[in-house]
Amino acid sequence: MFLFFMTQEHEVAIVTGAKEGGIGFATAKKLAQRFGDGGIVHLTARDGRDAIAGRDTLRREGLSVISHKLDVTRQVDVDRIMEKISRDGSPTILVDAAVIFDSEDRGEKITRVSMDSVRKTFEVNTLGVLRMIQAVIPGMVAAGYGRIVEVVGSWGKNTRALEELHGRGGAYGMSKAADIYLVASVASQMEKQGYNDVRINGVDPGKVRTNMNPGGTLLPDEAAVYVEALTRPEVSTSGVLYVGSQVGDYGTYVRNDGALAHPR
Numbered sequence: 001m002f003l004f005f006m007t008q009e010h011e012v013a014i015v016t017g018a019k020e021g022g023i024g025f026a027t028a029k030k031l032a033q034r035f036g037d038g039g040i041v042h043l044t045a046r047d048g049r050d051a052i053a054g055r056d057t058l059r060r061e062g063l064s065v066i067s068h069k070l071d072v073t074r075q076v077d078v079d080r081i082m083e084k085i086s087r088d089g090s091p092t093i094l095v096d097a098a099v100i101f102d103s104e105d106r107g108e109k110i111t112r113v114s115m116d117s118v119r120k121t122f123e124v125n126t127l128g129v130l131r132m133i134q135a136v137i138p139g140m141v142a143a144g145y146g147r148i149v150e151v152v153g154s155w156g157k158n159t160r161a162l163e164e165l166h167g168r169g170g171a172y173g174m175s176k177a178a179d180i181y182l183v184a185s186v187a188s189q190m191e192k193q194g195y196n197d198v199r200i201n202g203v204d205p206g207k208v209r210t211n212m213n214p215g216g217t218l219l220p221d222e223a224a225v226y227v228e229a230l231t232r233p234e235v236s237t238s239g240v241l242y243v244g245s246q247v248g249d250y251g252t253y254v255r256n257d258g259a260l261a262h263p264r
């Protein structure tokens with residue numbers, strides 16, 4: 001019980017890929033709204049100017065976040081940020097929203113796409129995610145508490161590849177499939193080591209209208225409801241979760257009002 005209140009009052013969140021217009025930015029905003037004065041949100045973007053612009057937008061809405069330049073492919077960036085922010089407390093929340101969907105990969109079939117395009121995709125979408133997880137886990141393990149959310153998606157599921165995509169976007173899909181495995185792998189490690197309150201989940205927010213997917217139907221603010229829900233202290237499962245009627249492997253899903261449901 002004591003731990004519950006302690007973590008509530010000392011939340012420190014870091015969000016990657018949080019440029020305006022995307023799910024990361026909308027999630028940083030929701031976290032800042034939830035925390036009020038009771039926590040810190042580190043809003044990061046690949047280009048430092050985008051991070052500052054995002055911070056200023058939220059400031060005009062009366063919300064407080066700290067902005068940083070963070071390229072998830074650069075270990076030096078990650079180390080610098082972690083050193084800086086840990087002075088105010090190690091992150092209790094990590095949300096990974098940094099992603100690329102390379103133009104070549106969008107149009108080309110997987111049997112023809114260049115290795116450069118695949119490599120670039122994995123550098124951000126998978127190694128970037130692993131790099132961030134490795135950066136925050138030691139602090140979470142030491143505190144015995146943490147929440148990590150990976151925005152995964154249906155493109156990482158083999159059913160989607162078989163039924164709809166037919167080889168298109170294969171590098172993106174492979175990188176997301178790897179992220180789903182990564183989530184399960186970290187979840188399993190935490191559980192086996194007895195860190196039962198260090199939770200990691202992947203969420204599929206649906207088709208969201210963002211910089212990456214201008215044709216999406218949901219607004220980033222609507223998608224952020226699902227992502228933010230999985231950062232809360234009351235999250236009691238780890239694994240891969242899906243929203244709406246798609247029940248995930250671990251039987252938990254997030255309703256569109258942000259409530260967590262445990263149907264099994």
Ligand SMILES: NC(=O)c1ccc[n+]([C@@H]2O[C@H](COP(=O)([O-])OP(=O)(O)OC[C@H]3O[C@@H](n4cnc5c(N)ncnc54)[C@H](OP(=O)(O)O)[C@@H]3O)[C@@H](O)[C@H]2O)c1
Nearest residue numbers: 017019022023046071072098099151153207208210211212
């Ligand atoms: N939109 C959807 O329909 C949908 C569906 C399922 C899952 N998702 C997932 O949701 C997450 C967020 O995507 P989104 O739709 O919000 O896309 P987005 O608006 O394009 O956001 C992605 C962000 O990642 C940043 N980024 C790219 N390379 C980076 C790097 N090396 N270091 C740090 N940041 C980097 C981009 O910044 P720059 O523009 O400056 O490069 C951009 O701000 C992703 O994991 C995506 O796979 C999205």
